[in-house]
Amino acid sequence: MFGFKHPKTWEVFEIVERPGLIIIKNPFTSIGQRYWTVKCLEEYSKKPNKTNIDTLNLVPENKEWWEMCQNNNNVLLLKKLRWVTLGYHHNWDTKVYNEQDKGKFPKDLTDMTVFVASTLGYTNFNPEAAIINYYHMDSTLSGHTDHSEKDLEAPLFSFSFGQTAIFLLGGKSKDDKPTPVFLRSGDIVVMSKESRLAYHGVPKILQIDSRYWDPIDENDLCYIGKDYRDVVNICKDESLWKPFGNYLSHSRININVRQVLSRGQKRLNSENAEEVT
Numbered sequence: 001m002f003g004f005k006h007p008k009t010w011e012v013f014e015i016v017e018r019p020g021l022i023i024i025k026n027p028f029t030s031i032g033q034r035y036w037t038v039k040c041l042e043e044y045s046k047k048p049n050k051t052n053i054d055t056l057n058l059v060p061e062n063k064e065w066w067e068m069c070q071n072n073n074n075v076l077l078l079k080k081l082r083w084v085t086l087g088y089h090h091n092w093d094t095k096v097y098n099e100q101d102k103g104k105f106p107k108d109l110t111d112m113t114v115f116v117a118s119t120l121g122y123t124n125f126n127p128e129a130a131i132i133n134y135y136h137m138d139s140t141l142s143g144h145t146d147h148s149e150k151d152l153e154a155p156l157f158s159f160s161f162g163q164t165a166i167f168l169l170g171g172k173s174k175d176d177k178p179t180p181v182f183l184r185s186g187d188i189v190v191m192s193k194e195s196r197l198a199y200h201g202v203p204k205i206l207q208i209d210s211r212y213w214d215p216i217d218e219n220d221l222c223y224i225g226k227d228y229r230d231v232v233n234i235c236k237d238e239s240l241w242k243p244f245g246n247y248l249s250h251s252r253i254n255i256n257v258r259q260v261l262s263r264g265q266k267r268l269n270s271e272n273a274e275e276v277t
């Protein structure tokens, strides 16, 4: 699969005191890390995907956020983007998904998540919603549970790039003492079983010296499928990659992928998000 080291070499851990919390230590190649970074910054941030800056009127109708930041070296605008939603849009107020509030789910992100899921034995996982979180060095994410999805048996997959996060995962109650885990660039978290509905959050981002997305290994550039080529051409050209690398050196990107519908379910009922099978 494009962007990954061979699954035989993956280091997969389950945290003993938090059953169902699975960590895969950076299974990505450098080019893979660069690819997802470019996609999150340049492409997934585009209209009609939803972002937190949509209502701020900072980006004119005929412009895009990343392009505007690059053209004027606009650091203030760069720091404004905090999240993008894809597929079934996460409703931050009601926390209820709605059949009428849904965009296209990117094929490459589907293929990548399905590959990771099936490698771990989850052969029926369907990516249907994603939140991309953009963190700066002073950003935090407060403790919460992700319980809006219909199929809570399906795990949640979370991919991290850039600076390191301290990730806390507790239990079903806010009173349970959470377990801290470092999430470094390329690490994948799978929240399954008892940990699927556990409280979790990100209290701190840590500055790191390592650049996990460097250097590019020429061997990883053979046999790139045509869907990936355009973005890979950006990733392998150091001058085109530079603004993306600069972003990663003082930010963290997290892609949080969920299955919304139960197995066999085709869509949500529009009024109350009750299931229609």
Ligand SMILES: O=C(O)CCC(=O)C(=O)O
Pocket: 131, 133, 141, 146, 158, 160, 165, 167, 183, 200, 201, 202, 254, 256
């Ligand atoms: O940034 C992270 O690692 C976690 C993000 C998260 O929990 C969420 O988007 O629901």
Ligand SMILES: [Fe+2]
Pocket: 144, 145, 146, 200
């Ligand atoms: Fe979450």
